[in-house]
Amino acid sequence: MIVMKRLSSLLLLALLFLSLATPVAALIEFQNEAEEKRFQALAEELRCLVCQNQSLADSDASLAGDLRLEVLEQMRSGKSDQEVIDFLVSRYGNFVRYRPPVEPSTWALWFGPFVVFLLGGFAVVRTIQRRAQLSDEDPDQV
Amino acid sequence: MKRRLMVALPLIVFASIAIFLAIGLGKDPSIIPSPLIGKPAPEYELPRLFEPSEMISGDSLKGQPYLLNVWASWCTTCRYEHPVVTRLAEQNLIPVIGLNYKDERNEAMRWLEFYGDPYTAHVVDTVGGVGIDFGVYKVPESFLIDANGIIRFKQTGAITDEVLDKQLRPLINQLLAEAQG
Numbered sequence: 001m002i003v004m005k006r007l008s009s010l011l012l013l014a015l016l017f018l019s020l021a022t023p024v025a026a027l028i029e030f031q032n033e034a035e036e037k038r039f040q041a042l043a044e045e046l047r048c049l050v051c052q053n054q055s056l057a058d059s060d061a062s063l064a065g066d067l068r069l070e071v072l073e074q075m076r077s078g079k080s081d082q083e084v085i086d087f088l089v090s091r092y093g094n095f096v097r098y099r100p101p102v103e104p105s106t107w108a109l110w111f112g113p114f115v116v117f118l119l120g121g122f123a124v125v126r127t128i129q130r131r132a133q134l135s136d137e138d139p140d141q142v
Numbered sequence: 143m144k145r146r147l148m149v150a151l152p153l154i155v156f157a158s159i160a161i162f163l164a165i166g167l168g169k170d171p172s173i174i175p176s177p178l179i180g181k182p183a184p185e186y187e188l189p190r191l192f193e194p195s196e197m198i199s200g201d202s203l204k205g206q207p208y209l210l211n212v213w214a215s216w217c218t219t220c221r222y223e224h225p226v227v228t229r230l231a232e233q234n235l236i237p238v239i240g241l242n243y244k245d246e247r248n249e250a251m252r253w254l255e256f257y258g259d260p261y262t263a264h265v266v267d268t269v270g271g272v273g274i275d276f277g278v279y280k281v282p283e284s285f286l287i288d289a290n291g292i293i294r295f296k297q298t299g300a301i302t303d304e305v306l307d308k309q310l311r312p313l314i315n316q317l318l319a320e321a322q323g
Contacts, residue, residue: 049174049279062244063279066270091277093177 028072039072042081046071046088047096055098176277176296183210183287184275191242191250191264198239198265200291207294207317208237209310210285211261211301212273214245215253217281223300224257227284230306231260235314240264243273243281286313289321 030036043057050061056068067088074084088096100106178184187199211227213220231238240261242250247266254264267273276285279298286295295313297305 052172063270066274070274090177091274092279093174093277095174 028068031076035075038081039075042071042075042084043068045085045098047098049092049096170299172280173298174279176293176298178277178285178293179296181293182291183285183293184272186265186267186272186275188241188265188267188272191240191247191254191266194247194266198263200287203237203239203287204291205289205321206236207286207288207314207321208239208262209314210239210241210276210287212241212243212276212278212281212283212285214243214281215249216245219300220282221257223282223302226301226303226306228258228260229303230301230310231262235311235318237262241272242266243278244268244270286310286317288317 028039030039040057044055046056046067048054048056048059048061048064048067050063051059054064056064056071071084071088074087079087085097094100094106100109102110183200185200187197190196190198209230213223227238238261240263242264244267247268250264250266254261270278276283282300284297284301285293288294294317295310297310301310
């Protein structure tokens with residue numbers, strides 16, 4: 001019983017700490033909800049360069065904070081989403097985009113899976129055809 | 143013949159995967175190629191570290207190749223890189239300009255006092271705005287800028303002895319020859 005009580009208080013404590021972990025973007029004061037939504041969507045599209053598997057929206061890295069402010073500033077100065085993305089790409093390269101553009105250097109990335117899929121499909125069709133032929137000739141051989 | 147090919151197929155697939163993985167092993171995924179190479183260095187005008195009332199701009203450095211070395215007192219890799227930068231600076235081939243990045247002025251000066259200051263000059267980017275323009279994300283970083291203000295080489299992370307001897311110095315000599323001719 002005591003163990004149960006201890007456990008539940010521990011759990012409560014853990015929940016308390018969870019509630020302290022507010023998302024980093026919450027530190028920014030947005031002018032309105034539309035701005036917040038637009039900023040969030042944009043920051044999700046951009047990769048943090050320091051911790052590469054996090055988006056700009058999620059990262060705690062100091063550079064990510066600077067870049068978030070830069071993005072917000074540019075948004076407020078009237079730049080379009082594409083202009084903000086172009087600004088970062090011109091400095092950090094396409095790596096900052098979670099969705100790389102379709103261009104010769106990324107063809108393998110975009111179309112490779114389909115090529116593999118087609119090759120696999122071709123192999124399957126060929127095998128089935130061959131087996132069908134075999135079974136036509138001699139039903140016992142399959 | 144066909145049968146033999148079928149037997150060899152898994153081996154071929156395995157070998158090609160292994161080759162790709164082996165190539166991947168030799169690469170550092172945190173190094174992102176800079177889009178700025180071959181392009182004009184972003185313009186900047188920043189106060190000097192020791193003489194904050196004086197400004198240095200990218201324009202004022204044109205006419206000769208120079209190395210812009212991004213460093214900070216909080217950056218541990220910079221300590222490791224410092225002897226190599228010192229070795230380059232002491233050869234007086236080209237100016238070595240320190241870009242003190244997102245640092246405290248006093249801390250930066252103390253750091254230089256302790257480890258030595260072989261640099262030609264230092265400029266200070268407290269907020270990191272010029273750092274963003276240069277695409278800095280992994281201090282230390284170094285940019286080799288030619289006499290026309292074009293970025294010709296970037297080292298992300300510390301310049302090692304090997305990078306200095308095999309890549310940087312040959313390129314510096316080339317840029318010096320270009321500037322002369």
